[in-house]
Amino acid sequence: MTNADEKFMQVNMGPQHPSTHGVLRLLVTTDGEVLSGVKPYIGYLHRALEKIAERVTYPQFSPFTDRLDYLASMNCNLAYAMTVEKLLNIEVPRRAQILRVIMAELNRISSHLIAFGSFSSDMGAFTPFLFGIREREFINDLFEIACGARLTYNYIRIGGVSKDIPGGFIEKTREFLDYFPAKIKEYNELLSYNAIFIKRLANIAVISPDDAFDYGITGPNLRASGIKWDLRREEPYLIYNELDFDIPVGKGEMGKTGDAWDRYMMRIYEMEQSAKIVRQCLDLLAPGDYTAKVSKVLKPPAGEVYVRAENPRGELGFYLISDGSTKPYRLKIRAPSFANLSIIPKLARGVMIADLVAIIGSLDIILPEIDR
Amino acid sequence: MAGYFKKMYHSISTVLTGLGITIKYGINPKTEVTQQYPEVKREPPEGFRGKLFVDINICTGCTACARICPVDAITLKTVRDENKKLRPVLFDIDNARCIYCGLCVEACPVDNCLYFEKKYEFSAYSKEDLISHFGLGEVKPAESKTEDKKTEAGKEGKEAAQ
Numbered sequence A: 001m002t003n004a005d006e007k008f009m010q011v012n013m014g015p016q017h018p019s020t021h022g023v024l025r026l027l028v029t030t031d032g033e034v035l036s037g038v039k040p041y042i043g044y045l046h047r048a049l050e051k052i053a054e055r056v057t058y059p060q061f062s063p064f065t066d067r068l069d070y071l072a073s074m075n076c077n078l079a080y081a082m083t084v085e086k087l088l089n090i091e092v093p094r095r096a097q098i099l100r101v102i103m104a105e106l107n108r109i110s111s112h113l114i115a116f117g118s119f120s121s122d123m124g125a126f127t128p129f130l131f132g133i134r135e136r137e138f139i140n141d142l143f144e145i146a147c148g149a150r151l152t153y154n155y156i157r158i159g160g161v162s163k164d165i166p167g168g169f170i171e172k173t174r175e176f177l178d179y180f181p182a183k184i185k186e187y188n189e190l191l192s193y194n195a196i197f198i199k200r201l202a203n204i205a206v207i208s209p210d211d212a213f214d215y216g217i218t219g220p221n222l223r224a225s226g227i228k229w230d231l232r233r234e235e236p237y238l239i240y241n242e243l244d245f246d247i248p249v250g251k252g253e254m255g256k257t258g259d260a261w262d263r264y265m266m267r268i269y270e271m272e273q274s275a276k277i278v279r280q281c282l283d284l285l286a287p288g289d290y291t292a293k294v295s296k297v298l299k300p301p302a303g304e305v306y307v308r309a310e311n312p313r314g315e316l317g318f319y320l321i322s323d324g325s326t327k328p329y330r331l332k333i334r335a336p337s338f339a340n341l342s343i344i345p346k347l348a349r350g351v352m353i354a355d356l357v358a359i360i361g362s363l364d365i366i367l368p369e370i371d372r
Numbered sequence B: 001m002a003g004y005f006k007k008m009y010h011s012i013s014t015v016l017t018g019l020g021i022t023i024k025y026g027i028n029p030k031t032e033v034t035q036q037y038p039e040v041k042r043e044p045p046e047g048f049r050g051k052l053f054v055d056i057n058i059c060t061g062c063t064a065c066a067r068i069c070p071v072d073a074i075t076l077k078t079v080r081d082e083n084k085k086l087r088p089v090l091f092d093i094d095n096a097r098c099i100y101c102g103l104c105v106e107a108c109p110v111d112n113c114l115y116f117e118k119k120y121e122f123s124a125y126s127k128e129d130l131i132s133h134f135g136l137g138e139v140k141p142a143e144s145k146t147e148d149k150k151t152e153a154g155k156e157g158k159e160a161a162q
Protein backbone atom coordinates (compact mmCIF):
# COMPACT_ATOMS: atom_id res chain seq x y z
CA MET A 1 0.00 0.00 0.00
CA THR A 2 2.99 2.30 0.03
CA ASN A 3 3.42 4.94 -2.59
CA ALA A 4 6.35 4.98 -4.98
CA ASP A 5 8.28 7.69 -3.18
CA GLU A 6 7.64 6.00 0.19
CA LYS A 7 6.93 9.30 1.85
CA PHE A 8 3.18 8.85 1.71
CA MET A 9 1.13 5.87 2.63
CA GLN A 10 -2.34 5.14 1.30
CA VAL A 11 -4.75 3.48 3.68
CA ASN A 12 -8.39 2.59 3.35
CA MET A 13 -10.67 3.77 6.09
CA GLY A 14 -13.88 1.84 5.72
CA PRO A 15 -16.14 0.63 4.17
CA GLN A 16 -16.53 -1.35 7.38
CA HIS A 17 -15.40 1.21 9.88
CA PRO A 18 -17.43 1.87 13.01
CA SER A 19 -17.20 5.64 12.76
CA THR A 20 -18.13 6.14 9.12
CA HIS A 21 -21.86 6.12 9.94
CA GLY A 22 -22.80 3.59 7.33
CA VAL A 23 -20.65 2.22 4.59
CA LEU A 24 -18.35 4.97 3.48
CA ARG A 25 -14.88 4.29 2.18
CA LEU A 26 -12.24 6.94 2.56
CA LEU A 27 -8.96 6.54 0.75
CA VAL A 28 -6.58 8.29 3.10
CA THR A 29 -3.11 9.44 2.09
CA THR A 30 -0.97 9.95 5.14
CA ASP A 31 2.34 11.55 5.74
CA GLY A 32 3.21 10.08 9.08
CA GLU A 33 0.50 11.17 11.49
CA VAL A 34 -0.69 13.95 9.23
CA LEU A 35 -3.24 13.54 6.44
CA SER A 36 -2.21 14.84 3.06
CA GLY A 37 -5.38 13.85 1.26
CA VAL A 38 -8.72 12.13 1.70
CA LYS A 39 -10.89 10.83 -1.08
CA PRO A 40 -14.38 9.56 -0.29
CA TYR A 41 -15.80 6.64 -2.27
CA ILE A 42 -19.53 6.26 -2.05
CA GLY A 43 -22.17 3.99 -3.53
CA TYR A 44 -22.06 0.96 -1.27
CA LEU A 45 -25.67 1.50 -0.26
CA HIS A 46 -26.99 2.35 -3.70
CA ARG A 47 -30.50 0.98 -4.20
CA ALA A 48 -31.51 3.04 -7.22
CA LEU A 49 -34.28 4.79 -5.36
CA GLU A 50 -34.59 7.52 -7.98
CA LYS A 51 -35.06 4.88 -10.66
CA ILE A 52 -37.54 2.97 -8.54
CA ALA A 53 -39.59 6.16 -8.33
CA GLU A 54 -40.12 5.97 -12.08
CA ARG A 55 -41.72 2.56 -11.91
CA VAL A 56 -44.01 2.90 -8.90
CA THR A 57 -47.04 5.14 -8.53
CA TYR A 58 -46.97 8.34 -6.47
CA PRO A 59 -48.39 6.87 -3.25
CA GLN A 60 -46.27 3.75 -3.63
CA PHE A 61 -43.05 5.73 -3.46
CA SER A 62 -43.78 7.04 0.01
CA PRO A 63 -42.42 3.94 1.84
CA PHE A 64 -39.20 4.27 -0.13
CA THR A 65 -38.61 7.76 1.23
CA ASP A 66 -38.40 6.15 4.68
CA ARG A 67 -35.22 4.58 3.44
CA LEU A 68 -33.46 7.79 2.48
CA ASP A 69 -32.48 9.12 5.84
CA TYR A 70 -33.73 6.32 8.02
CA LEU A 71 -32.98 8.21 11.22
CA ALA A 72 -35.42 10.90 10.14
CA SER A 73 -38.04 9.03 8.13
CA MET A 74 -40.82 11.36 9.15
CA ASN A 75 -39.01 14.35 7.68
CA CYS A 76 -38.33 12.51 4.43
CA ASN A 77 -41.98 11.40 4.21
CA LEU A 78 -42.98 14.99 4.81
CA ALA A 79 -40.82 16.49 2.07
CA TYR A 80 -42.04 13.93 -0.47
CA ALA A 81 -45.68 14.38 0.48
CA MET A 82 -45.33 18.16 0.16
CA THR A 83 -43.80 17.76 -3.29
CA VAL A 84 -46.68 15.71 -4.65
CA GLU A 85 -49.22 17.94 -2.93
CA LYS A 86 -47.74 20.97 -4.63
CA LEU A 87 -48.06 19.25 -7.98
CA LEU A 88 -51.65 18.27 -7.27
CA ASN A 89 -52.62 21.47 -5.47
CA ILE A 90 -53.89 19.68 -2.41
CA GLU A 91 -54.81 21.70 0.65
CA VAL A 92 -53.82 19.85 3.81
CA PRO A 93 -56.22 20.16 6.76
CA ARG A 94 -54.96 22.08 9.74
CA ARG A 95 -54.97 19.17 12.15
CA ALA A 96 -52.87 17.15 9.73
CA GLN A 97 -50.42 20.04 9.43
CA ILE A 98 -50.02 20.25 13.18
CA LEU A 99 -49.60 16.50 13.46
CA ARG A 100 -46.95 16.68 10.77
CA VAL A 101 -45.01 19.34 12.64
CA ILE A 102 -45.20 17.32 15.86
CA MET A 103 -43.88 14.20 14.14
CA ALA A 104 -41.21 16.05 12.19
CA GLU A 105 -39.88 17.79 15.29
CA LEU A 106 -39.96 14.67 17.43
CA ASN A 107 -38.04 12.94 14.68
CA ARG A 108 -35.57 15.81 14.59
CA ILE A 109 -34.95 15.26 18.30
CA SER A 110 -34.48 11.53 17.87
CA SER A 111 -32.16 12.05 14.92
CA HIS A 112 -30.06 14.57 16.82
CA LEU A 113 -29.92 12.17 19.76
CA ILE A 114 -28.26 9.63 17.50
CA ALA A 115 -25.94 12.33 16.16
CA PHE A 116 -25.02 13.26 19.71
CA GLY A 117 -24.61 9.66 20.78
CA SER A 118 -22.67 8.35 17.83
CA PHE A 119 -20.41 11.38 17.78
CA SER A 120 -19.54 10.92 21.42
CA SER A 121 -18.81 7.24 20.92
CA ASP A 122 -16.58 8.16 17.96
CA MET A 123 -14.75 10.47 20.32
CA GLY A 124 -14.23 7.65 22.78
CA ALA A 125 -17.00 8.33 25.29
CA PHE A 126 -19.43 5.47 25.13
CA THR A 127 -21.82 6.33 27.96
CA PRO A 128 -23.52 9.28 26.20
CA PHE A 129 -24.39 6.97 23.32
CA LEU A 130 -26.45 4.80 25.64
CA PHE A 131 -28.06 7.92 27.10
CA GLY A 132 -29.01 9.15 23.65
CA ILE A 133 -30.46 5.77 22.69
CA ARG A 134 -32.46 5.67 25.92
CA GLU A 135 -34.29 8.92 25.15
CA ARG A 136 -34.68 7.94 21.51
CA GLU A 137 -36.49 4.77 22.59
CA PHE A 138 -39.05 6.98 24.27
CA ILE A 139 -39.70 8.79 20.99
CA ASN A 140 -39.77 5.50 19.10
CA ASP A 141 -42.45 4.30 21.49
CA LEU A 142 -44.46 7.43 20.69
CA PHE A 143 -44.15 6.80 16.96
CA GLU A 144 -45.03 3.18 17.46
CA ILE A 145 -48.33 3.96 19.11
CA ALA A 146 -49.05 6.56 16.43
CA CYS A 147 -48.25 4.49 13.35
CA GLY A 148 -47.15 1.01 14.33
CA ALA A 149 -43.52 1.17 13.29
CA ARG A 150 -40.35 2.11 15.09
CA LEU A 151 -38.03 3.06 12.25
CA THR A 152 -39.64 3.19 8.82
CA TYR A 153 -42.80 5.01 9.68
CA ASN A 154 -44.50 5.79 6.37
CA TYR A 155 -46.83 7.95 8.44
CA ILE A 156 -46.93 11.27 6.62
CA ARG A 157 -48.77 10.64 3.38
CA ILE A 158 -49.88 12.62 0.37
CA GLY A 159 -52.77 14.71 1.66
CA GLY A 160 -52.18 14.33 5.38
CA VAL A 161 -51.12 11.55 7.70
CA SER A 162 -51.99 7.84 7.52
CA LYS A 163 -54.20 7.80 10.62
CA ASP A 164 -55.14 9.98 13.53
CA ILE A 165 -53.14 9.75 16.73
CA PRO A 166 -54.63 7.32 19.25
CA GLY A 167 -55.75 8.34 22.73
CA GLY A 168 -52.90 8.70 25.16
CA PHE A 169 -50.45 9.98 22.59
CA ILE A 170 -50.70 13.59 23.71
CA GLU A 171 -50.26 12.71 27.38
CA LYS A 172 -47.26 10.51 26.61
CA THR A 173 -45.69 13.24 24.50
CA ARG A 174 -46.15 15.77 27.30
CA GLU A 175 -44.57 13.30 29.68
CA PHE A 176 -41.59 13.12 27.36
CA LEU A 177 -41.35 16.89 27.05
CA ASP A 178 -41.37 17.26 30.82
CA TYR A 179 -38.67 14.67 31.22
CA PHE A 180 -36.43 15.75 28.38
CA PRO A 181 -34.93 19.11 29.56
CA ALA A 182 -33.34 17.45 32.58
CA LYS A 183 -31.72 14.97 30.23
CA ILE A 184 -30.28 17.69 28.04
CA LYS A 185 -28.75 19.22 31.14
CA GLU A 186 -27.29 15.85 31.92
CA TYR A 187 -25.79 15.57 28.44
CA ASN A 188 -24.17 18.93 28.85
CA GLU A 189 -22.66 18.01 32.20
CA LEU A 190 -21.60 14.65 30.96
CA LEU A 191 -20.11 15.60 27.64
CA SER A 192 -20.65 19.04 26.13
CA TYR A 193 -18.66 21.00 28.70
CA ASN A 194 -16.21 18.26 29.51
CA ALA A 195 -12.75 19.81 29.30
CA ILE A 196 -11.22 16.88 27.40
CA PHE A 197 -14.06 16.85 24.89
CA ILE A 198 -13.73 20.58 24.27
CA LYS A 199 -9.96 20.33 23.87
CA ARG A 200 -10.48 17.59 21.37
CA LEU A 201 -12.96 19.55 19.22
CA ALA A 202 -12.49 23.29 19.60
CA ASN A 203 -10.75 24.89 16.61
CA ILE A 204 -10.82 21.59 14.71
CA ALA A 205 -12.13 21.50 11.13
CA VAL A 206 -13.38 25.07 10.98
CA ILE A 207 -15.83 25.70 8.15
CA SER A 208 -15.85 29.36 7.18
CA PRO A 209 -19.14 30.88 5.95
CA ASP A 210 -17.69 31.21 2.44
CA ASP A 211 -16.71 27.56 2.32
CA ALA A 212 -20.10 26.58 3.64
CA PHE A 213 -21.76 28.41 0.76
CA ASP A 214 -19.34 27.09 -1.82
CA TYR A 215 -19.94 23.49 -0.85
CA GLY A 216 -23.70 23.87 -0.44
CA ILE A 217 -23.66 22.92 3.21
CA THR A 218 -27.03 23.12 4.92
CA GLY A 219 -28.67 22.39 8.21
CA PRO A 220 -26.97 22.53 11.59
CA ASN A 221 -23.56 22.45 9.90
CA LEU A 222 -24.31 25.69 8.08
CA ARG A 223 -25.76 27.36 11.13
CA ALA A 224 -22.70 26.36 13.15
CA SER A 225 -20.69 28.56 10.78
CA GLY A 226 -22.69 31.53 11.98
CA ILE A 227 -25.21 31.77 9.15
CA LYS A 228 -28.79 32.05 10.25
CA TRP A 229 -30.51 30.03 7.56
CA ASP A 230 -33.30 27.68 8.37
CA LEU A 231 -36.01 26.83 5.86
CA ARG A 232 -38.57 26.67 8.62
CA ARG A 233 -38.04 30.41 8.96
CA GLU A 234 -36.92 31.46 5.47
CA GLU A 235 -39.59 29.60 3.53
CA PRO A 236 -42.13 28.63 6.18
CA TYR A 237 -44.11 25.54 5.30
CA LEU A 238 -46.87 23.87 7.30
CA ILE A 239 -47.58 26.03 10.36
CA TYR A 240 -44.01 27.03 11.18
CA ASN A 241 -44.73 30.74 10.74
CA GLU A 242 -47.16 30.62 13.68
CA LEU A 243 -44.67 29.04 16.02
CA ASP A 244 -42.22 30.71 18.31
CA PHE A 245 -38.75 29.21 18.23
CA ASP A 246 -35.18 30.39 17.90
CA ILE A 247 -32.64 29.44 15.29
CA PRO A 248 -29.42 28.71 17.14
CA VAL A 249 -26.27 29.78 15.35
CA GLY A 250 -22.65 29.02 16.09
CA LYS A 251 -20.81 31.71 18.02
CA GLY A 252 -17.45 30.09 18.52
CA GLU A 253 -18.04 29.68 22.24
CA MET A 254 -15.04 27.41 22.73
CA GLY A 255 -12.88 28.42 19.80
CA LYS A 256 -13.50 29.62 16.27
CA THR A 257 -17.01 29.89 14.85
CA GLY A 258 -17.79 26.83 12.77
CA ASP A 259 -15.48 24.39 14.50
CA ALA A 260 -16.40 20.83 15.34
CA TRP A 261 -17.58 21.75 18.84
CA ASP A 262 -19.95 24.36 17.44
CA ARG A 263 -21.43 21.83 15.06
CA TYR A 264 -21.90 19.38 17.88
CA MET A 265 -23.50 21.98 20.12
CA MET A 266 -25.90 23.15 17.40
CA ARG A 267 -27.67 19.83 17.69
CA ILE A 268 -28.07 20.12 21.45
CA TYR A 269 -29.57 23.60 21.06
CA GLU A 270 -31.86 22.45 18.27
CA MET A 271 -33.23 19.63 20.38
CA GLU A 272 -34.29 22.21 22.98
CA GLN A 273 -35.97 24.30 20.30
CA SER A 274 -37.74 21.29 18.78
CA ALA A 275 -39.09 20.33 22.17
CA LYS A 276 -40.42 23.87 22.46
CA ILE A 277 -42.14 23.58 19.06
CA VAL A 278 -43.77 20.26 19.93
CA ARG A 279 -45.13 21.73 23.15
CA GLN A 280 -46.74 24.62 21.27
CA CYS A 281 -48.20 22.28 18.67
CA LEU A 282 -49.79 20.10 21.31
CA ASP A 283 -51.59 23.18 22.60
CA LEU A 284 -52.72 24.13 19.10
CA LEU A 285 -54.08 20.70 18.30
CA ALA A 286 -57.83 20.93 17.70
CA PRO A 287 -60.24 18.31 16.37
CA GLY A 288 -60.41 18.07 12.61
CA ASP A 289 -59.56 15.91 9.65
CA TYR A 290 -56.27 14.10 9.64
CA THR A 291 -56.12 13.90 5.88
CA ALA A 292 -57.49 15.70 2.86
CA LYS A 293 -59.68 13.86 0.39
CA VAL A 294 -57.22 12.26 -1.98
CA SER A 295 -58.36 9.97 -4.76
CA LYS A 296 -56.92 6.46 -4.81
CA VAL A 297 -55.36 6.87 -8.24
CA LEU A 298 -53.26 10.01 -8.41
CA LYS A 299 -52.77 11.52 -11.83
CA PRO A 300 -51.08 14.88 -11.43
CA PRO A 301 -50.99 17.26 -14.39
CA ALA A 302 -47.83 17.35 -16.45
CA GLY A 303 -45.30 19.74 -14.96
CA GLU A 304 -42.40 20.00 -12.61
CA VAL A 305 -41.94 21.10 -9.03
CA TYR A 306 -39.12 21.49 -6.58
CA VAL A 307 -39.89 21.39 -2.90
CA ARG A 308 -37.39 21.53 -0.08
CA ALA A 309 -37.72 21.08 3.62
CA GLU A 310 -35.46 21.43 6.61
CA ASN A 311 -34.36 17.95 7.61
CA PRO A 312 -32.28 17.26 10.70
CA ARG A 313 -29.24 16.99 8.44
CA GLY A 314 -30.01 19.91 6.19
CA GLU A 315 -32.07 20.78 3.19
CA LEU A 316 -33.82 17.82 1.59
CA GLY A 317 -35.19 18.61 -1.84
CA PHE A 318 -37.34 16.67 -4.27
CA TYR A 319 -37.37 17.69 -7.89
CA LEU A 320 -40.29 15.96 -9.52
CA ILE A 321 -41.26 15.89 -13.17
CA SER A 322 -44.68 14.58 -14.07
CA ASP A 323 -45.79 13.61 -17.55
CA GLY A 324 -49.43 13.34 -16.55
CA SER A 325 -49.38 9.60 -15.91
CA THR A 326 -49.75 7.81 -12.58
CA LYS A 327 -46.00 7.43 -12.19
CA PRO A 328 -43.35 10.13 -11.84
CA TYR A 329 -41.40 10.77 -15.01
CA ARG A 330 -38.30 11.64 -13.02
CA LEU A 331 -37.59 12.23 -9.38
CA LYS A 332 -34.33 13.81 -8.37
CA ILE A 333 -33.45 13.84 -4.71
CA ARG A 334 -31.23 16.51 -3.26
CA ALA A 335 -29.74 14.84 -0.21
CA PRO A 336 -28.23 17.18 2.39
CA SER A 337 -25.60 14.70 3.52
CA PHE A 338 -24.18 14.47 0.01
CA ALA A 339 -23.24 18.15 0.03
CA ASN A 340 -22.06 17.93 3.62
CA LEU A 341 -19.83 14.98 2.75
CA SER A 342 -18.20 16.83 -0.11
CA ILE A 343 -16.34 19.17 2.20
CA ILE A 344 -14.48 16.36 3.99
CA PRO A 345 -11.49 16.32 1.58
CA LYS A 346 -11.01 20.04 2.12
CA LEU A 347 -11.33 19.89 5.90
CA ALA A 348 -9.14 16.85 6.26
CA ARG A 349 -6.07 18.21 4.53
CA GLY A 350 -3.22 18.70 6.98
CA VAL A 351 -4.96 17.46 10.12
CA MET A 352 -3.98 14.54 12.32
CA ILE A 353 -5.42 11.12 11.53
CA ALA A 354 -7.40 11.03 14.76
CA ASP A 355 -9.18 14.24 13.82
CA LEU A 356 -10.66 12.69 10.70
CA VAL A 357 -13.10 10.80 12.89
CA ALA A 358 -14.02 14.07 14.58
CA ILE A 359 -14.67 15.68 11.19
CA ILE A 360 -16.92 12.89 9.92
CA GLY A 361 -18.77 12.67 13.22
CA SER A 362 -19.33 16.39 13.56
CA LEU A 363 -20.78 16.65 10.04
CA ASP A 364 -23.28 13.92 10.97
CA ILE A 365 -23.62 12.44 7.51
CA ILE A 366 -25.80 9.44 6.80
CA LEU A 367 -24.96 7.15 3.94
CA PRO A 368 -28.30 5.71 2.73
CA GLU A 369 -29.28 9.22 1.79
CA ILE A 370 -26.02 9.91 -0.05
CA ASP A 371 -26.05 6.68 -2.05
CA ARG A 372 -29.83 6.51 -2.42
CA MET B 1 1.46 28.98 37.10
CA ALA B 2 -1.91 29.82 38.63
CA GLY B 3 -3.48 29.42 35.20
CA TYR B 4 -1.99 25.98 34.92
CA PHE B 5 -3.58 24.82 38.14
CA LYS B 6 -6.85 26.47 37.24
CA LYS B 7 -6.95 24.55 33.99
CA MET B 8 -6.11 21.37 35.79
CA TYR B 9 -8.84 21.95 38.34
CA HIS B 10 -11.32 22.67 35.55
CA SER B 11 -10.43 19.49 33.67
CA ILE B 12 -10.62 17.30 36.72
CA SER B 13 -13.86 18.81 37.97
CA THR B 14 -15.70 18.42 34.64
CA VAL B 15 -14.53 14.84 34.32
CA LEU B 16 -15.67 14.12 37.88
CA THR B 17 -19.09 15.67 37.20
CA GLY B 18 -19.50 13.32 34.27
CA LEU B 19 -18.34 10.36 36.28
CA GLY B 20 -20.77 11.32 39.01
CA ILE B 21 -23.68 11.02 36.60
CA THR B 22 -22.46 7.66 35.37
CA ILE B 23 -22.07 6.36 38.91
CA LYS B 24 -25.50 7.67 39.87
CA TYR B 25 -27.01 5.53 37.13
CA GLY B 26 -24.73 2.63 37.90
CA ILE B 27 -25.80 2.20 41.52
CA ASN B 28 -29.47 3.13 41.30
CA PRO B 29 -31.52 0.12 40.14
CA LYS B 30 -34.54 2.36 39.50
CA THR B 31 -32.82 3.95 36.52
CA GLU B 32 -32.41 0.63 34.78
CA VAL B 33 -33.94 0.64 31.30
CA THR B 34 -32.66 -2.57 29.72
CA GLN B 35 -35.16 -5.34 29.12
CA GLN B 36 -33.91 -8.90 29.36
CA TYR B 37 -35.25 -9.59 25.91
CA PRO B 38 -35.62 -13.31 25.25
CA GLU B 39 -36.84 -13.87 28.82
CA VAL B 40 -38.96 -10.74 29.09
CA LYS B 41 -40.94 -9.89 25.99
CA ARG B 42 -42.44 -6.57 25.23
CA GLU B 43 -46.08 -6.42 24.21
CA PRO B 44 -46.40 -4.24 21.09
CA PRO B 45 -49.10 -1.58 21.19
CA GLU B 46 -52.34 -1.53 19.21
CA GLY B 47 -51.76 -1.03 15.52
CA PHE B 48 -48.27 -2.51 15.55
CA ARG B 49 -47.12 -3.45 12.08
CA GLY B 50 -45.93 -7.04 12.50
CA LYS B 51 -46.54 -10.10 10.34
CA LEU B 52 -49.38 -9.88 7.85
CA PHE B 53 -52.38 -12.12 8.20
CA VAL B 54 -55.24 -12.74 5.76
CA ASP B 55 -58.61 -14.09 6.72
CA ILE B 56 -58.90 -15.99 3.47
CA ASN B 57 -62.54 -16.95 3.96
CA ILE B 58 -63.75 -13.38 3.72
CA CYS B 59 -61.21 -12.24 1.11
CA THR B 60 -63.03 -11.35 -2.08
CA GLY B 61 -60.00 -11.79 -4.30
CA CYS B 62 -60.18 -8.21 -5.53
CA THR B 63 -56.33 -8.01 -5.77
CA ALA B 64 -56.28 -4.43 -4.49
CA CYS B 65 -53.58 -5.40 -2.01
CA ALA B 66 -51.35 -7.03 -4.61
CA ARG B 67 -51.65 -4.05 -6.92
CA ILE B 68 -50.76 -1.43 -4.30
CA CYS B 69 -47.78 -3.31 -2.87
CA PRO B 70 -44.69 -1.34 -3.87
CA VAL B 71 -42.36 -4.35 -3.66
CA ASP B 72 -44.60 -7.07 -5.15
CA ALA B 73 -44.60 -9.09 -1.97
CA ILE B 74 -48.10 -10.48 -2.53
CA THR B 75 -48.76 -13.16 -5.14
CA LEU B 76 -52.42 -13.72 -5.84
CA LYS B 77 -54.29 -16.07 -8.08
CA THR B 78 -58.04 -16.19 -8.25
CA VAL B 79 -60.57 -18.53 -9.85
CA ARG B 80 -64.36 -18.44 -10.00
CA ASP B 81 -66.18 -21.04 -7.99
CA GLU B 82 -69.55 -22.59 -8.99
CA ASN B 83 -71.39 -19.46 -7.74
CA LYS B 84 -69.24 -17.31 -10.04
CA LYS B 85 -67.58 -15.77 -7.01
CA LEU B 86 -63.90 -14.94 -7.17
CA ARG B 87 -61.90 -17.11 -4.81
CA PRO B 88 -58.21 -16.65 -4.00
CA VAL B 89 -56.72 -20.07 -4.59
CA LEU B 90 -53.21 -18.78 -4.19
CA PHE B 91 -52.37 -16.05 -1.72
CA ASP B 92 -48.70 -15.90 -0.82
CA ILE B 93 -47.08 -13.13 1.17
CA ASP B 94 -43.32 -13.06 1.07
CA ASN B 95 -42.34 -11.83 4.50
CA ALA B 96 -38.76 -11.38 3.40
CA ARG B 97 -39.83 -8.96 0.67
CA CYS B 98 -42.50 -7.13 2.60
CA ILE B 99 -41.39 -3.78 3.96
CA TYR B 100 -44.30 -3.53 6.43
CA CYS B 101 -45.47 -0.27 4.95
CA GLY B 102 -49.16 -0.93 5.52
CA LEU B 103 -50.39 0.18 2.10
CA CYS B 104 -52.07 -3.17 1.40
CA VAL B 105 -53.92 -3.15 4.70
CA GLU B 106 -55.28 0.31 3.94
CA ALA B 107 -56.23 -0.71 0.40
CA CYS B 108 -58.21 -3.80 1.40
CA PRO B 109 -61.92 -3.02 1.07
CA VAL B 110 -63.09 -5.80 3.42
CA ASP B 111 -63.03 -5.12 7.16
CA ASN B 112 -60.68 -7.32 9.21
CA CYS B 113 -59.63 -9.28 6.17
CA LEU B 114 -56.02 -8.30 5.75
CA TYR B 115 -54.28 -7.05 8.86
CA PHE B 116 -51.03 -6.95 10.79
CA GLU B 117 -50.57 -9.36 13.64
CA LYS B 118 -48.46 -8.39 16.62
CA LYS B 119 -45.93 -11.08 15.77
CA TYR B 120 -42.40 -9.86 15.27
CA GLU B 121 -40.37 -13.04 15.71
CA PHE B 122 -40.57 -15.24 12.64
CA SER B 123 -37.07 -16.02 11.53
CA ALA B 124 -36.55 -19.15 9.47
CA TYR B 125 -33.71 -21.27 8.16
CA SER B 126 -34.58 -20.90 4.51
CA LYS B 127 -35.97 -18.10 2.39
CA GLU B 128 -38.91 -20.24 1.28
CA ASP B 129 -40.04 -20.72 4.86
CA LEU B 130 -40.57 -16.98 5.13
CA ILE B 131 -43.43 -17.08 2.65
CA SER B 132 -46.83 -17.35 4.28
CA HIS B 133 -49.34 -19.37 2.26
CA PHE B 134 -52.94 -18.36 2.80
CA GLY B 135 -54.50 -19.55 -0.48
CA LEU B 136 -57.48 -21.91 -0.51
CA GLY B 137 -55.49 -24.23 -2.71
CA GLU B 138 -58.37 -25.83 -4.61
CA VAL B 139 -56.80 -25.43 -8.04
CA LYS B 140 -58.17 -27.39 -10.95
CA PRO B 141 -55.45 -29.44 -12.70
CA ALA B 142 -55.60 -27.40 -15.90
CA GLU B 143 -54.82 -24.13 -14.15
CA SER B 144 -52.21 -25.31 -11.70
CA LYS B 145 -49.59 -25.60 -14.45
CA THR B 146 -49.50 -21.91 -15.25
CA GLU B 147 -47.97 -19.82 -12.51
CA ASP B 148 -50.05 -16.69 -12.54
CA LYS B 149 -48.28 -13.57 -11.53
CA LYS B 150 -49.79 -10.59 -9.86
CA THR B 151 -50.39 -8.65 -13.09
CA GLU B 152 -52.48 -11.42 -14.57
CA ALA B 153 -54.41 -11.75 -11.38
CA GLY B 154 -54.93 -8.02 -11.50
CA LYS B 155 -56.39 -8.28 -15.00
CA GLU B 156 -58.78 -10.94 -13.85
CA GLY B 157 -59.83 -8.76 -10.98
CA LYS B 158 -60.52 -5.89 -13.35
CA GLU B 159 -62.60 -8.12 -15.60
CA ALA B 160 -64.62 -9.19 -12.63
CA ALA B 161 -65.33 -5.58 -11.79
CA GLN B 162 -66.77 -4.93 -15.20
Ligand code: SF4
Pocket: B052, B068, B069, B070, B071, B072, B073, B074, B093, B097, B098, B099, B100, B101, B102, B103, B104, B105
Ligand atom coordinates in the same frame (compact mmCIF):
# COMPACT_ATOMS: atom_id res chain seq x y z
S1 SF4 C 1 -47.13 -4.17 4.02
FE1 SF4 C 1 -46.42 -3.06 2.21
S2 SF4 C 1 -44.75 -4.30 1.44
FE2 SF4 C 1 -45.85 -5.60 2.88
S3 SF4 C 1 -47.27 -6.73 1.59
FE3 SF4 C 1 -48.36 -4.90 2.31
S4 SF4 C 1 -48.05 -3.39 0.71
FE4 SF4 C 1 -46.55 -5.00 0.37
Ligand code: SF4
Pocket: B054, B058, B059, B060, B061, B062, B063, B064, B065, B066, B107, B108, B109, B110, B113, B114
Ligand atom coordinates in the same frame (compact mmCIF):
# COMPACT_ATOMS: atom_id res chain seq x y z
S1 SF4 D 1 -57.44 -6.40 -0.82
FE1 SF4 D 1 -58.36 -7.64 0.80
S2 SF4 D 1 -60.13 -8.57 -0.17
FE2 SF4 D 1 -58.86 -7.79 -1.83
S3 SF4 D 1 -57.58 -9.56 -2.40
FE3 SF4 D 1 -56.41 -8.38 -0.89
S4 SF4 D 1 -56.94 -9.34 1.06
FE4 SF4 D 1 -58.46 -10.02 -0.41
